[in-house]
Amino acid sequence: MDExxxxxxxxxxxxxxxxxxxTVVENLGATFAKDFQKKVLIVDANFSTPHLGLHIGIIDPTHTLHSVLNEExxxxxxxxxxxxxxxxxxxKLSxxxxxxxxxxxxxxxxxRIYDIIxxxxxxxxxxEILAAMIASDELLVVSSPDYPTLSSTIHAVNVAKREDTPIRGIILNKVRSKRFEISSRDISxxxxxxxxxxxPENVKVLSALSQMIPIVVRYPSHEVSKSYKELASLLLDIPAKKSRISRLKDKFQSKKKEVENYD
Ligand SMILES: Nc1ncnc2c1ncn2[C@@H]1O[C@H](COP(=O)(O)OP(=O)(O)O)[C@@H](O)[C@H]1O
Ligand SMILES: [Mg+2]
Structure with missing residues (x-):
């Protein structure tokens, strides 16, 4: 691999x-690699319940982060x-x-080897979480639109601020777009x-999990996969494709300017 x-x-x-x-780690990792041709490494630093491998078909690894940190x-x-x-x-579960x-x-x-870790x-x-914060350039805080999770999210944000690790933003997961949910504006x-x-919350995420395949690979045109791809473009600073309506609005605005300048 190139350095x-x-x-x-x-x-x-x-x-x-x-x-x-x-779920965020496996799907962002998969979309960065598949749709954006990035060199990606995903790391399971959840030492108490390390399940990343089980999400992607690595069931009983012989070499693990545990052994690396034990200097084996x-x-x-x-x-x-x-x-x-x-x-x-x-x-490794141990x-x-x-x-x-x-x-x-x-x-x-x-x-030096990867575009994204x-x-x-x-x-x-x-x-464990402090070690992950210290090892990171930026944090992505995963939350969901309910009060108990929001309370944990605010707590996580405060801990990150104390540790001086910048927070890139919140990923609001399991969104059902119901009126009783807290809006992203209020969470922000x-x-x-x-x-x-x-x-979005969707049962296809669970279906993909049961097959140990990220949803962005198993159901690439599903709305959940599209949300992951949009998030990946945002993190890579790639401008999102504009909708037809917003392209028409832009065209209207530029014609309006032309007319104003003509006067
Ligand atoms: N957008 C979603 N819609 C439906 N189920 C989801 C979604 N995101 C995650 N899940 C499911 O929620 C459960 C917990 O997800 P997981 O990624 O293991 O959480 P954590 O790592 O924070 O403990 C898993 O069964 C996962 O498949
Ligand atoms: Mg987990």
Whole structure:
């Protein structure tokens, strides 16, 4: 693989289990690799419940981040080349590694090889999530539109601020667009962090999980997959394709200007 510099490291965090951190990591990873031709590494740094491998068909890995942090072998030996085009450092269901603090030191050199590194993290406020925060350039906070999750999100934002890791934004997952849900505007206002994407709640996510395939690969034209692709373009600063209506509006505005200038 070519050596290059300055890939970006994103920590995907939430102080709550089940909101969708691992689902975000596998799907963003897959879409960056498949639809944007990026060199991507996804890392399972959720040491207490490391399930990233189970989402993508890596069931019983022999080489894991646990052993890397226990200094059993170099980090390069724990990198799996997934058939879907991204690379993975899986975790292992066992007692957490003794030296979680060296996560940053182990991941940092890999930014010379990858365009994007996504770190899946633990949901509890302990040294596991702090290690993921410290190892990341920016954080993506996964939330959902209900009050208990919003409360955890505000807590996570405050912890990140204390640790001085910039937050890129919130990914609002499991959105049903019901009136009782908290709006993204209110979530943004309460947390003082902008909402980058709204990912709909849909049973197809569970169907894809049962096949251990990211939904962006299994059902690429599904609305959930489209939301992931839009989020990936936003993170890559690629302007989203404009709708027909907004193209017409732009055309109208420029004609209006022409007429005004003519006068
Ligand atoms: N947009 C979604 N629609 C429906 N189910 C989802 C969605 N996102 C995640 N899930 C499901 O929610 C459960 C928890 O997701 P997971 O990614 O494991 O959360 P976490 O890593 O935060 O604990 C999984 O069964 C997953 O398939
Ligand atoms: Mg998880």
């Amino acid at each position: 290059k510099t300055n890939g970006k490291i994103y920590g995907v965090i939430a102080l709550k289990g089940g909101v969708g951190k691992t 072998y170099p980090v390069y030996q724990a990198i799996y080349h997934h058939e879907l085009g991204f690379h993975v450092i899986p975790g 007692s957490p590694p003794t030296n979680i603090n060296i996560l940053k030191q182990k991941i940092e050199p890999l930014r 996504l770190i899946d993290s633990s949901p509890s406020l302990d040294k 206002k309460a947390s003082e962090v902008k909402v980058l994407a709204k990912i």
